[in-house]
Amino acid sequence: MTAYDRLATRFARIATVNEAISMLNWDASVMMPPGGAAARGEQLAVLSGLSHELATASALADDLTEAELSPPADPWAAGNLALMRHRQQQAAALPADLVEAQSRANSACESVWRGARQTSDFAAVRPYLAEVVRLTREASMALGEAFGLTPYDALMDLYQRGIGAADVEPIFTAYEGFLADALPLAEAIQAGRGIPTPLPGPFPIPTQEALCRRLSESAGLDYRHARLDTSAHPFSGGTPTDNRITSRYTEDECFQSLMGVMHETGHAMYEAGLPRAYARQPVGEAAGMAAHESQSLLIELQVCRSDAYLSWLGPQLAASFGGDPSLYATGNLGGLLRRVDRGFIRVEANEVTYPAHVILRFRLERALMAGDLSVDDLPGAWNEGMQSLLGITPPDDRRGCLQDIHWYDGAFGYFPSYTLGAMAAAQIMAAIRRAVPDVDEAMSKGDLSPLLGWVRREIHGRANSLGFNDLMVAATGKPLESADFTAHLTARYLTA
């Protein structure tokens, strides 16, 4: 066995432990009775610790050194080896006790946050968040030192390799400028169009569940390898051959669940589409969280909110929920699903204002990590930021700094991925329209297979063999730019 083959075995083992962690996280959010939380926290901490131990084993480091002396000729294998080194350096930068302490602190904080969010009680979770921030900063400094990055860039690198604050800052600043004009313009155009009529309902939850399942299946999700469940906070988890997606339901309306499920379906199909030949290898994973969001938002925003898809979706909705057929016309559905407003909640935001939510979080988490903002001052800073970006002030922390799970679960540096993903999705959709001219016609029949064929080949099939921008170049002909995104917004929202 060559050193490279031994490494492949070692990394497969690490990935398999991480699969177990992913499944236990899914269970914790979807199935676990509340009394199981403490034990689950320990299980996750111990498995995280073992995963870290495997990655920092001296025998693995020796194999890396040996393999690098005669790197494999095959480009995927060579890329895999480089990623293995990157992973090993990341792990080696972090002491084992810090990794387990982070896992425990994140579990404890997330668990308290669930209650604190409901009662809008930031004070209850503040000490837990302070501990999470303290440990994350410690980790970020260690990682930053190891890679010659700023601490915050080192965290960003964990979620989207190779992308740092300097990459996103000009994009965000430009978007803030765009938004200053675009938002009032979109609102004015929208006002001129009149108010769309809400679907009358009722929206029984079993009917929504059945429709969600059918739509995700017709989009390409294979339920022999997937489950759809309910959780307080929708997410996509599991493994490439066992996708676990979740949604939440309210009887008041149906779009939250439908669009949420289609979003998670995009994530799940990415995982399912990764090449099996490199399963459990670093090069065989998804290309990062911005790439991942590009796939979920491609389905949710580019496809499902397009006129073409809505013209097919309307009759499906009508068959499920009944009532006046004219309400299911594309024009009315588009009015409902592409409504621009200024809201407090990121996950309910429209695609015009969504980047503002991300910009706020990016700035605040960067300040938290730099030590320029204390956890005590977070609620105030949040509210000021919302006022400055969208001209609104959250009435309470539930609709402010308590709304997202990320920080309370130790995820700092993740938020920019959402907006990079939204921009990438627009760029990918533009490329698909060039390559597959009849893609909209297929979408208007509910047929996503031409689109899925393209992303399977151009995105999913390339897995993590390229960096994010190289992947965008290979797939779309250019690195990530905001031009296709703003063109998309202009066509959809800024054209009377």
Next chain:
Amino acid sequence: MTAYDRLATRFARIATVNEAISMLNWDASVMMPPGGAAARGEQLAVLSGLSHELATASALADDLTEAELSPPADPWAAGNLALMRHRQQQAAALPADLVEAQSRANSACESVWRGARQTSDFAAVRPYLAEVVRLTREASMALGEAFGLTPYDALMDLYQRGIGAADVEPIFTAYEGFLADALPLAEAIQAGRGIPTPLPGPFPIPTQEALCRRLSESAGLDYRHARLDTSAHPFSGGTPTDNRITSRYTEDECFQSLMGVMHETGHAMYEAGLPRAYARQPVGEAAGMAAHESQSLLIELQVCRSDAYLSWLGPQLAASFGGDPSLYATGNLGGLLRRVDRGFIRVEANEVTYPAHVILRFRLERALMAGDLSVDDLPGAWNEGMQSLLGITPPDDRRGCLQDIHWYDGAFGYFPSYTLGAMAAAQIMAAIRRAVPDVDEAMSKGDLSPLLGWVRREIHGRANSLGFNDLMVAATGKPLESADFTAHLTARYLTA
């Protein structure tokens, strides 16, 4: 930190990995889509391998040697140390590659068995079972050598420490003699009583589920720390603070699910009743599988099929399923729930013939492990054994050697625990009646708290601090005997 304290930390870590394994096994049986099976097999194999690696670490062995030089004075800690040594010897006897190979072979065989059982196709699963038998024999020989036990006794020791074939053989032989007279007598007495009238139904599954949950809750299961789900093969899994029990339902009748849930509730309450101070330590675990079955069968057989409990259960059933109230009278329910017949299926057997099912499996698995019986010859040997013990021959392997999951999942040496548990349950019930004279009166009001108080103190609270027979002595005043069991059967089935 003393060597003993370091060991406590090490064993807590091992137990925590095993908790993760338990949860992933639960998920595989209850939630996982079929396409996830291969990846799950890998996850379980890797975690089993890691658990084994932790238990065989040379630093752990060094800590054991050091701690044994000055063992702790506290009897629980001293018992814990002895159990740690026992675990370490078990682990050290098995090479790591064998442990992972067993985990993989068991997962693969179990997965094939699920289909083979449905189609009664022994040939389909035969090569997988042969591989499981081969690996289990290899493990049994290694364990036997390490402990100076026969290979089969070494397997039995894995499930009920300190109990071997020589302990159960005379009990089983005596029972076979008892049964030869008792079964015809019970059948004759039953015939004289006339045929009970089946409940008319219908038995909607949601109604059954709700009743199962309510009955298990009123028996003492705390759903803040538990879940009840559906699976093809009912079981109790999870961890002491996160019990996962399952049942299966048919619309044809309600007793299978109700009694099944009460059985699993007995298991779950044992886990929940273990002392938290020794959580994740060998001494803090349940005292073995015979002890575990004593707790499930105490609830299912001793309590739930007693006249006292049935007099309370009748009105609960009537409220759920309606119809002629006289059918819910204790006499009729007892006739339905205590029916003696000669059937092919172990899990459907009554308590008179159940030991015969176990005796058959005990003899066959012993012969398989000794190499005296080949997997090819298993179906025939099974059918001959059933003919000899109960005078019936299964019409197909689905109702013969394919019916139980155990062997196909690598569990050899487990079956005797069922009958030891049934006997222990009778002995425990007799002790409870002596200690708590009004226990039947409470049961007739649906109140199991006096009984539960006794078992929490006398059984659950002692955890694994005593061997099985010492536990029986401490709790009931004598080691396990069959006298209380045959007295119970005589009173219930052999008295006109």
